[in-house]
Amino acid sequence: MAERPQKRPTLKELASEAGVSVASASYAVNGTGSVGDKTREHILEVARRIGYRQNAAARATKIGRTGTMGLVVPDLTNPFFPSLAQSVIQTARGHGYGVFVTDTEGSEQLETEALAMLADRGVDGVIWFPVRDSDTSAGALANVPTVVVDRAIPHFDTILADYAEGGRQAANHLIEAGHRRIGIISGPDDILSMRQRCEGAMEVILAHGTLAFRVTNAFSVDLEPAVIDALDEQGATAVFAGADVIAIGVLRHLAATGRSVPADLSVIGFDDIPWSELTAPPLTTIDLPLHSMAAEAVEALIRKIERREGARRTVVVSTSLVLRDTVARLKS
Amino acid sequence: MAERPQKRPTLKELASEAGVSVASASYAVNGTGSVGDKTREHILEVARRIGYRQNAAARATKIGRTGTMGLVVPDLTNPFFPSLAQSVIQTARGHGYGVFVTDTEGSEQLETEALAMLADRGVDGVIWFPVRDSDTSAGALANVPTVVVDRAIPHFDTILADYAEGGRQAANHLIEAGHRRIGIISGPDDILSMRQRCEGAMEVILAHGTLAFRVTNAFSVDLEPAVIDALDEQGATAVFAGADVIAIGVLRHLAATGRSVPADLSVIGFDDIPWSELTAPPLTTIDLPLHSMAAEAVEALIRKIERREGARRTVVVSTSLVLRDTVARLKS
DNA sequence: CTGAAAGCGCTAACAT
């Protein structure tokens, strides 16, 4: 029971214990080189017996790869990100990679530091969901395969969704339900994906109805005064929120001020975060397929790492309408 | 602009570029050993110029520590965990550690694998939120400093909350509001923390009122038939849910069946997950101080790592009542 | 098929 801090056996020990050279031991353990069948089996047997485990760090110095990747996201407590993270972690594990995750707390400075820290740690690649559409990497990623998710940053491989189309889908749904006087609550305007969502929506609203208002709010359920004003005063029959968190804020504000959704005001969001199906009533929204975006990102990254393929690629995935209960059909 | 895959300069290159020995270079970079002020400055200056960065893997082989820790959680998409993860990551970063996060998808087998993978990767320590109260580590953690969070696993350092007291706080609040016929919806019964919550609640319910029912549900907003039955048939005036996710499921079921909260039924949860303040109405619950538990866990872990202190410790933190709007005061 | 030996990039005695 004396849990002695026995240090892990080394390859050399394994070799001598098995009565072979370190080379053969290494071959057996890695399945590389050539070893006789019985020799290999014997070595592996001994390895099991003495509890041999490779030393990842030593291996990494030799082969120049660590079998790890970094994931950089702005804020894990934003319900948008955990499913991204989970998906990245799972996909990476499936390929034998471990994932360092860093949370930049929405700060571009922390983002720069996080990226540098990952590069220093020698990750083989990084999946990066930037705070904004600006390149805060400060050169740290120059020699680190990287794929950027959901933001447009020049010179990086990127995986995006067709945000404009998503905005159009949302607005079209509202139009088809008979709404004509529609408001837009955008998220932060300095984010391209957000501008595209709203421009897509705007396009169809202007073509088939009128824009009641267009205001901006942080990525938060807390609504800013201008937004509340718009909601209370502008007489829209429906509103498109650029992000579900904002839409949820709208639902909450409406409930607090005694208006019922969708009877008094229809609401449609964007992202389809997990909360959205749990709101009262459940939120109609646009699905951003984060899960598959993450999986694709990891796979693309691994291809880059392993084949060191150089071509910059950007892949665009599609969004889709998720029908729930916050959009009323207006009798015409 | 030719982004040549120039490999990172090595310590040797830095040394020769600066015209000193590798030892001096190493000393300068690490701030160890002794180097003349001007020499050090010169070396650091050259390092900056040529973009020298330590090779973490090589350093790790030498000093036997990687500056990393592992975090093992059951399910990142459960709203309970992201804030834990964020807190761990932030605290770890503050101490210069990187964090491998692994998601075990609630599977004990994946948990065993994850733990082994982390040990193999040579993490300096691990923060472990086990799926259940059973030790699935299969010895992988024998020589890895570990602190377990929110579950009781023998032979490990542990950080827990006073769940029984939390259960009592919840039930007391209900009793004080005048409720006498109270139901309990427990989470999975094979989890100690859950049994303690419910036993705490039960204790005060039995002392001051009557138990309308006691049923069990998974950690999910989806309610099982037995739970729905109990809710619909047992005539409780209030219910204690062992976890907020379950409480949210109750709110949803009640809304769907046209009963209003808290007028028709009072509900109190446990955990105070982020969603809880966004439900309609906002959920009264018991705060589990996950954020500080995580920070404490990391700090305890780092103490273990750095001082290799052996004493097993378990620290217990307190819960508190979070008053919101799902508990009605009954006129007596 | 197997082994001896060189060396990955780094740290830390041990000289000087």
Place this chain on the structure above:
DNA sequence: ATGTTAGCGCTTTCAG
């Protein structure tokens, strides 16, 4: 204060 050098544990030529 600075340099020389022996490894850390591993992979991988290169001989045999």
